[in-house]
Amino acid sequence: MATILIGGGTGFIGKHLSKRLQALGHEVRHLSRSARPDSAFKTFVWDVEKQTIDDAAFTDVDYVVNLAGAGIVDKRWTEARKQVIINSRVNSSGLLAATFARLGVKPKLYLSASAIGYYGDRGSEWLGEDAAPGEGFLTKSCVLWEESAEEVARLGIPVFINRTGIVLHPKEGALQKMLIPLHFFVSTYFGDGRQYYSWIHIDDMVETYVFAIGQQLEGIYNGVAPVPVTNKKLAAALGPAKGKPALVLPAPAFAMKLAMGEMSHTVLDGARCSAEKFLNAGFTFQHPEIDGALSDLLA
Numbered sequence: 001m002a003t004i005l006i007g008g009g010t011g012f013i014g015k016h017l018s019k020r021l022q023a024l025g026h027e028v029r030h031l032s033r034s035a036r037p038d039s040a041f042k043t044f045v046w047d048v049e050k051q052t053i054d055d056a057a058f059t060d061v062d063y064v065v066n067l068a069g070a071g072i073v074d075k076r077w078t079e080a081r082k083q084v085i086i087n088s089r090v091n092s093s094g095l096l097a098a099t100f101a102r103l104g105v106k107p108k109l110y111l112s113a114s115a116i117g118y119y120g121d122r123g124s125e126w127l128g129e130d131a132a133p134g135e136g137f138l139t140k141s142c143v144l145w146e147e148s149a150e151e152v153a154r155l156g157i158p159v160f161i162n163r164t165g166i167v168l169h170p171k172e173g174a175l176q177k178m179l180i181p182l183h184f185f186v187s188t189y190f191g192d193g194r195q196y197y198s199w200i201h202i203d204d205m206v207e208t209y210v211f212a213i214g215q216q217l218e219g220i221y222n223g224v225a226p227v228p229v230t231n232k233k234l235a236a237a238l239g240p241a242k243g244k245p246a247l248v249l250p251a252p253a254f255a256m257k258l259a260m261g262e263m264s265h266t267v268l269d270g271a272r273c274s275a276e277k278f279l280n281a282g283f284t285f286q287h288p289e290i291d292g293a294l295s296d297l298l299a
Contacts, residue, residue, distance in 0.1 A: 053096075069145075091148075112161050116164065118138075118139055118143065123196075123272075129222055187235045188250070196228045204285050222278070
């Protein structure tokens, strides 16, 4: 079994991935901003802003997973907040790369998150990993995020980058917020609802990392389910999956822009991303279509 070090191990995806890897028999370690003596995982302190890290975390490490990064929708996008979002991702990669070089550590694989925000707002265009980046802040942050992982690759360490879609979980992330209107028998889509949402069930998201470790995958992969859906279709599917009648209503684009400012791109933009590369590598999605995924999550 392997020793796997995770930055961002207490985040949304990180905590589910940590439990899964531990259940498979791996030794899971966390990098954290503070010591966590009560954690189920051995924790080592790092400070991305100060560029400090506990070297002991890297003893006999086989794989390093970096999921660290400030939340995209946690706070309104001021210029200062946007810089925090970028720095938390770029500087964490930089700290890990510098530490690998300083200690002479070469893990078997370095796994980094990215996001489908890389593609920007692309309508109904099918997007493989070789598609050009889009425009806007989300694209900029993802491009810089992925470029920072190249610092690790230059050390001769294999790198896997997971461009993550909208991860579905009923108590966390975007789906949790989408379910709130159902309390009032309403399901809401944004703008005209025609923008494509490339989503993925939390269990499949976790398994993409497990699969990448097991298969020693290198390069960039879209971490999305094979069948993206429009925002309107997703909104319409929530009521039936929850077993609740719901009137499907729009939240006008102008209202979203007024309420969220530039951050409205997170709900108004669409990217129709292909999962073909994962499928061709032999990955099997447990929940390839939205109706089955929602039934599993909300039943």
